[in-house]
Amino acid sequence: MSIEETRDLEERVTQVTRAFHATFGREPAWLVTAPGRVNLIGEYTDFNDGFVMPMAIDRRVVMAGGSSGRTDFRVHSLELDETRAFRADDPGGRKNGDWTNYLRGVVDGCKAVDLWVGPLDLVLSSDVPIGGGLSSSAALEVAMATMLEAATGRALGGNRKALLAQKAEHDYAGVPCGIMDQFASALCREDHLMLLDCRTAEPRMVPFTDPGVAVLIINSNVKHELTGGEYAERRDQCEQVARRLGVHALRDATPERLEAARSGLDDVLYRRARHVIGENTRTLDAADAFATGRWERAGQLMVDSHASLRDDFEVSCPELDILVELALGIGTNGGVYGSRMTGGGFGGCTVTLARTESVRDIAKTVGREYARRTGIEPAIYVSRPARGAYVLQGGPA
């Protein structure tokens, strides 16, 4: 069981440039890139106006573009081996599952703010696994917005790009996501985590500078079929407790206030709120721990987060618990500081904070034991906090 290697960016740029030439018969004018992301801590806090702390990962969309000189956009995806056309402002076919919707939503959003030079020809390639919980969709949206910045020579700047990309995901893909994925893909910096306040949409960069520490991402490769109401139910439960506590959102509640109200609360509601309130504190504490290189402390907060998601919020599953347990079994001496499920749960990925020098051995051991116990092969990635979207060639910096 080994780590899936990240291919050299220059090599990928060459490949996309060649594909652009093969598809459209000329050189691209612009090249941009936007990464996927993983959340280190701060789970199920976003809709409670709380804090999340993702980083961009070393897996990214590379996109080449040039003016199409036609009335429609043409786009080729190397992974899907498919060329599609779409028109800006075409009202038809939103939320129909078509992969070009992610691009179309961004194009329409950019056009509405005059970031517009007419239709483009595009070729894209992505090594963010599709549907793997690392936000290949946000990478696609943010790459598209960055392409339009390059083509127009104007930067959307700061949060606007991320919010525009998020709106595309809401309105064109029909996914009511929070702000984390697009903010991380658009604004992350190399060697930094992003502490994001989901109430104010203000990101704060948190240094993660030690090259001796890395992040191991393991996809359990399970997705448990749910009845579908689990997310809405938890959201509703959080809102119920906030109302009972007389706060706008659980972000505003303290542990003391929750304890004072405990006798009048159903146990499930109490535990849901305890997770959210604790997770916000843990996320802020983790930001301090990461920034000061207190890795064991950061790791412990991740472990506490997992226990809370498993026991209080009840969104883990046996496979995620096994992955975390196997990583923690290796211990600090074996290079593991902490491990937790990441994302919505019921399957998907875990994230493990580990010594870079040990990360291969850790991946091997956890991968092998996980496969032995579950009969499922996991997918394994390793990343340091990577740089968010940028223009590789042509256009503004």
Ligand code: ADP
């Ligand atoms: P995630 O964001 O967790 O990877 P989503 O379901 O939100 O999963 O987004 C995956 C969708 O994004 C795919 O079904 C496809 O429509 C689109 N997508 C992602 N990567 C590519 C790609 N390389 N080429 C074309 N479409 C892609």
Ligand code: MG
């Ligand atoms: Mg997505």
